[in-house]
Structure formats: structure tokens, C-alpha cells
Amino acid sequence: MTHSALPSARTALPVDLDEAAHRCLVAGFEGTTAVPDTLKRLIDRGLGGVILFTRNVRDAEKVRRLTDTLRALRPDLLVAIDNEGGGIGHLVAAGAPEVPGSYALGVVDDPDLTARCADALAGHLAALGITASYAPVADVQRQADNPIVRTRAFGEESGLVSRHLGAWITATEARGIASCAKHFPGHGGTLTDSHHELAVDPRPYEELDLDPFRAAIAAGVPMLMSAHVVFPALDANRPATLSRRILRDLLRHELDFDGVLVSDALEMKAIADRYGEAAGARIALAAGADQVIVAVADLAVTLECRDAVLEALRDGVLAEERVREAAGRVARLAERYATPAAEVAPWDTEAGLEAARRAVRGRAVGVRGVRGAHVVDLFPAPHPALNWGGEDLLTQVLAVDPTATGTAVAGEPADLEGVAGEILAKAGDAPLVVATCDAGLYPWQGRLRDALVGRRPGVVQVATGLPEGGAVCSYGRGRVNLRAVAEVLVGA
Secondary structure, X not given: OOHHHOOOOOOOOOHHHHHHHHHOEEEOOOOOOOOOHHHHHHHHOOOOEEEEOHHHOOOHHHHHHHHHHHHHHOOOOEEEEOEEEOOEEOOHHHOOOOOOOHHHHHHHOOHHHHHHHHHHHHHHHHHHOOOEEOOXXXXXXXXXXXXXXXXXXXXXOHHHHHXXXXXXXXXXXXXXXXXXXXXXXXXXXXXXXXXXXXXEOOOOHHHOOOHHHHHHHHOOOOEEEEOOEEEOOOEEEEEHHHOHHHHXXXXXXXXXXXXXEEOOOOOOHHHHOOOXXXXXXXXXXXXXOOXXXXXOOOHHHHHHHXXXXXXXXXXXXXXXXXXXXXXXXXXXXXXXXXXXXXXOOOXXXXXXXXXXXXXXXXOOOOOOOOOOOEEEEEEOOOOOOOOOOOOOHHHHHHHHOOOOEEEEEEOOOOOHHHHHHHHHHHHOOOOEEEEEOOOOOOHHHHHHHHHHHHHOOOOEEEEOOOOOOOOEEOOOOOHHHHHHHHHHHHOO
């Protein structure tokens, strides 16, 4: 047993308070079937939850074996995962239902269809023994250059987002899965990705997008996740995750939320670079968070955060009653959700493709299909925390038109003009389809697209991120998003 896994003389606390402190932690880890010894010791002392990632997933059988093993160690352990749908999902290898991202669901604007998609995702989680989903996204996509929300949001209007949050949360609850609306009080008005640095939303209070969170609370959402974003109108000094004014005064007292408030991952640079994960854990709990996520697989970081919390309790820097309050909320959540259903009813396996098709076809009026095209798919390198599926447009076009050819360009090429020439040489006389993904954020895509359009009239343009003028839009890069736009492109 490692020294850091034991309570030291300086951090020794009454057993029940030590357990309460551990309940306030959610840990990531390595492993697909076996549980690391360090994690076992944390669970034995009361760890509140674990978060699974792609690194923990090989197939459905192994995931269920892993969740059963974790629950055998502690029946009230919450087993959670990010499960937004679209391109945001870790369970592809475990046969996850294929549903489009939230933006496409907002484009269709059929809450019943959104509920069917959410039900499919939640049913799959229940079958795997996963009991909590860090979804849906409650952010409103306000800034054209926002680098992190985009098609993860249901849309650009607060009422639309609120409608679909309610449908998603209600459907997830019906499956006995705990949902989590994020990122309070909104990440959609920023121009910065908090994975990389601290983000700021400069809008006045009356312009902040609080209504979707009100709608989520009204729908009975059991968890909210905080944003690593500074809101000067609320607290000029600290990001929401660390702000008593935002977490306690606004969320608890003004919005009357009494569920579990969980932090976004502490290793994100918005917290780690400015405060450090350990100090972030202590400050977040003092400010009003009930659980803090340490998603990185290195359990030494989780131990550092745990030790900082225990030390703060011993020194009186962190109030005992605050930790007991937080642990009580986590215990109530676990009592309600920690045990998966004994039997899982089937879900609608066609809902996702139906939604993706309705999104594309409802706004692609007049588009004429082309067969035998050369498909050029331009997209940024995958986000290390958000994009795991590896979906590409050509694969989906080939599924409906085996005569197609194509080129994928993931990330900015060193010789853009040279790549354009190579693409045109490969295409020959074939019709040319050029797809971009958020070209406004990644100007190289626009330059390469324009180079192709300028040398080949009649190019069919596609947008696989947010809508771009004149392009056929998929509204996301989930597999069903790309399949739906591929069908329109070839006239299937």
C-alpha cells in the first residue's frame, strides 16, 4: 500500500468524516476489466464515483464486467460517463446507439424525437451497468467563434434549448439513469475552450443563459455540472466552479437547486494551470460543489486532491458541515441511481438516423444528388477530450455509392496548394464534393476549399459543423449525421 493511500497523522479524521470527504470525489482510471489497487482503496474509504472513458471500453461484455466489479466493491458507487450522442461518446466499441448530436435534434425541433434518442442512450447505459450520464449540454451556442460548445448545444435560442433539455432529462430519468445538465451557468457565450485556458463570458447578468438551467431544474435533473468560466457580472475573480457567489448564492438560493453539483474535470487547464487540481478541489467544495471530477487516469492526481481536502478539513479551512452536506447529497443520489435496473427494455434503434435525416433533408431542398463523386472531407484534428469516434464522410458516402472516391484531410496541411493539386488530380473528371467542419474557426479549411472551388466550377459544398452559407449541412459529425448527409449528396 502506498504512503499516499493511507491517512497521515496530519490528515487523520473521524472515520465518518473521512468517508464523507471521499464521497465528494469522482475518479478516472486505467483499465477495461481489472480495477487498480489504488482505486480499490479509494472505493473502500467511500469514493463517491468513477468516470469511464474510451480507455476503459473494449466491448459491451467487458464494460458490464467492469461495472459489476466496481459495484461489488461498493454498491453505492456511482459509475458515470460523458454520453451526449453525436461525435461525443466513449461507447462506440460497446455498440452505442447511433444518435446525432444535440444541434441536429434542435434543428428538427421535435422533443418527442429527442426523447427517443435520449432513451436509446440511457437504455444502453443501463444495459452496461453505467448509472450516471454527464449529459445533456444546457449551453446555448451564442458565439460564432465559440470553440467548445457548437453542435454540442441544442441551438442558439434559449427557449429551444430548454424544450429539448426537458425531453432529454425526462427520458433519461425514466430509465433510472442520472442525467446532468452542463455547464452551469453556461459556456456558450465564451471565445475560449476551458480545456486549454480560463474562459470568460463578459455579458451582463440579464443576458446570461440561465433559463435552460431553470428548465433542467424544473424537469427534475438530479445533477448539474459547473463551468470553468469567469462571469464578471456574477464574480469577477473566480470561475464558476470555484465561486461561492455562483454555486451557492445563485444556484442554491436563487434557482433553488438541491441536487448534486459536480465540477467539470479539475485537470482542465482553466483550473490546473491557475490553481492546481488539489487547490481546485478544496476551493470548489468550499464554494458549494458536492463532487469534483478528477478525470485523468493517473490516480496520483486524485490522491493529491483527496489529501488536500482532508488537510483542509483538519486545519478548519474547509468546514466539516460543508463536506457533510455535500456527501449527504451524493448519498441521496446514489440511493436513487447507483443500482442499475435488473431488466432493460429495448430502445428504438432507428430514432437516431431518423433524426439525422430529418435535420438534413428538411433544409436541403433543391439539392441534386451526384454519384461517382470525389469527396473531400476537411476537418480539424480530433479534440483530445471530446472526439473519439473517428467518423468520416467518405465512409458514409461509400455505403450508399460504392463508385465514390475521396480524400480526408485532418488538420492543416503544410503545403495547402500542393494538397489542392493532388486532390484535383485524384478526382479527375469526377464531380467534386468538398466538406468543411467549422471553417470559420479553422481558416485553412476555407482556403483549401476556395482553392478547389476556384479551379473546379460546380463543387458541391457541405458543412459538417455549424451551418455555413450555401452548404448542405449535417449539423454534426456523428456517424448518423454523416450518413444522412451522404444520402442527400448521392440522391439515395
